[in-house]
Amino acid sequence: MPEGPSIVILKEEARRLVGRRILAVEGNTTTIDKARLVGQRIVAVRSWGKHFLIELPTFSVRIHLLMFGSYRIDGRKEAPPRLRLVFRDGEFNVYTCSVRFIEGPLDAAYDWRGDEMSDAWDAAAARRKLRAMPDALVCDALLDQDVFAGVGNIIKNEVLFRIRVHPLSTIGSLPARKLAQLVDEARRYSFDFLEWKKAFVLRKHWLAHAKRTCPRCRIPFVKAHLGVRRRRSFFCERCQRLYGG
Numbered sequence: 001m002p003e004g005p006s007i008v009i010l011k012e013e014a015r016r017l018v019g020r021r022i023l024a025v026e027g028n029t030t031t032i033d034k035a036r037l038v039g040q041r042i043v044a045v046r047s048w049g050k051h052f053l054i055e056l057p058t059f060s061v062r063i064h065l066l067m068f069g070s071y072r073i074d075g076r077k078e079a080p081p082r083l084r085l086v087f088r089d090g091e092f093n094v095y096t097c098s099v100r101f102i103e104g105p106l107d108a109a110y111d112w113r114g115d116e117m118s119d120a121w122d123a124a125a126a127r128r129k130l131r132a133m134p135d136a137l138v139c140d141a142l143l144d145q146d147v148f149a150g151v152g153n154i155i156k157n158e159v160l161f162r163i164r165v166h167p168l169s170t171i172g173s174l175p176a177r178k179l180a181q182l183v184d185e186a187r188r189y190s191f192d193f194l195e196w197k198k199a200f201v202l203r204k205h206w207l208a209h210a211k212r213t214c215p216r217c218r219i220p221f222v223k224a225h226l227g228v229r230r231r232r233s234f235f236c237e238r239c240q241r242l243y244g245g
C-alpha cells in the first residue's frame with residue numbers, strides 16, 4: 001500500500017499539472033460526476049496522509065490509492081484508468097484507486113497537524129491522542145490515520161524495530177519517553193523513507209519489514225498478523241520489549 005511518503009512523491013511529480021485546464025475526463029469511476037471536472041483549472045496539488053488532493057476553484061478531487069493503486073502523469077498504462085484527466089499538453093491517469101469529491105476549502109476538511117509529512121505536524125497533539133487510547137496496541141495505534149496520517153505497514157514495522165518496542169505492547173504501558181520516541185520516530189522514519197524511495201533504495205534499507213533475521217540479535221524474526229487490523233508484523237522477541245500485555 002502506498003504510504004504517506006509515496007503520496008508526497010506523487011504530489012511533487014504532479015506539481016506540473018498546476019494551472020492546467022481539464023479539457024476532457026475519462027475513466028471507470030462511478031463515485032463522482034466526471035462531467036463536473038471539464039473546464040476546471042487546477043489550483044494546487046496537496047497531500048494529507050495517504051490522500052492525494054487535486055484542488056480546483058470550489059471543490060477538490062481526493063484520490064486514495066488503496067492497496068494497489070498507481071498513476072501515470074503525461075503517460076498511461078494498458079489498464080483502464082479509474083480516472084483520466086486530459087489537458088491540452090498531456091494527461092493524468094490513476095488506476096485501482098478510490099476517487100471522491102471534497103466540497104469547499106481543503107483547510108476546512110483536513111487537520112494538517114495530523115499529517116506526519118506536513119510542516120504543520122504537531123507531535124504534542126499526537127501524544128495527546130495516544131494517551132487517550134491506553135488500551136490500544138502499538139501496532140494498531142501507528143496505523144491509526146487519525147493519529148498518524150500517512151503511516152502504513154512498512155513504517156510501522158521499521159519504527160517499532162528502531163525504538164525496540166514489541167508490536168503487542170499497549171500504548172498505556174509505554175513510559176513517557178518511549179511514547180515520545182514512537183511519535184518522533186514515525187515522522188523521522190517517514191522522511192528517511194521519502195529520501196530512500198526517491199533514490200530507489202528503500203527496500204535495501206529495510207531492517208525488519210519482510211526480513212527473516214534480526215540484524216541486532218542474529219535470530220529469526222517473528223512474522224505474524226497482529227492487532228485489530230491483522231497487518232503483517234515482523235519483530236524480534238529478544239530486542240523489542242513487550243510493555244504491558
Ligand SMILES: [Zn+2]
Nearest residue numbers: 214217236239
Ligand atoms: Zn533482535
